[in-house]
Amino acid sequence: MDSKYSVSNIASIAPKMDSRVLKAYKKLGFTVTIDPSVNYGGCFNAHSRSIILRFENETIYHELGHFLAFVAGNVDRTSDFAAVYNSEKSKFTGINRSYATQNSSEYFAESVLEYVTSPSTLKRQRPKTYAAIVAALNKITDERIQRVMDIYGPFWS
Helix, strand or coil: CCCCEEECCHHHCCCCCCHHHHHHHHHCCCEEEECCCCCCCEEEECCCCEEEECCCCCHHHHHHHHHHHHHCCCHHHCHHHHHHHHHHHHHCCCCCHHHHCCCHHHHHHHHHHHHHHCHHHHHHHCHHHHHHHHHHHHCCCHHHHHHHHHHHHHHHC
C-alpha cells in the first residue's frame, strides 16, 4: 500500500476550485493529507484544520464544500439552506445520491463538487442550490477569513 503524504499546494489537486476558497484554505493554515490506508473517501475536520483523502481525486471538491460552508458561517446548517435542501434534494441525480441527500451538510458539499465540475447542470437542475453556493462563495472575503481566525484561532493554537 502506498504511504501517506501531505499536499503543500492545494491548488495542485483542486485546480478548478474557486480561488477565494483556496486562498482562505491556505490563509487559515488548513492542510491536505493523502492517506491510502483510510477506509473512507475523504474527511474534513475544522478542529484539526485538515482534509484527509484516500486518493487524489474529485473528492477534494466535496471536502472543500464542507470547508466553504464552515468559513461562510456554517451556511449548510442554516434554516435558509434547509429550505433549499428540502425543496431540491429530490432532484439530485449524482452517483452518491443516498449519501449526498442524507442531510443538508452532505448535500451542500456534494453540490459544491457539482458546482465545480458541472456548473451548468447544477444551475439548470437545482437553481436554488446553485444560488446558495454562489452566496456562500461571496461571503469568503478577507474580513470573513480574519473573523474565522479570530474566533477559532485560540482553539487551533
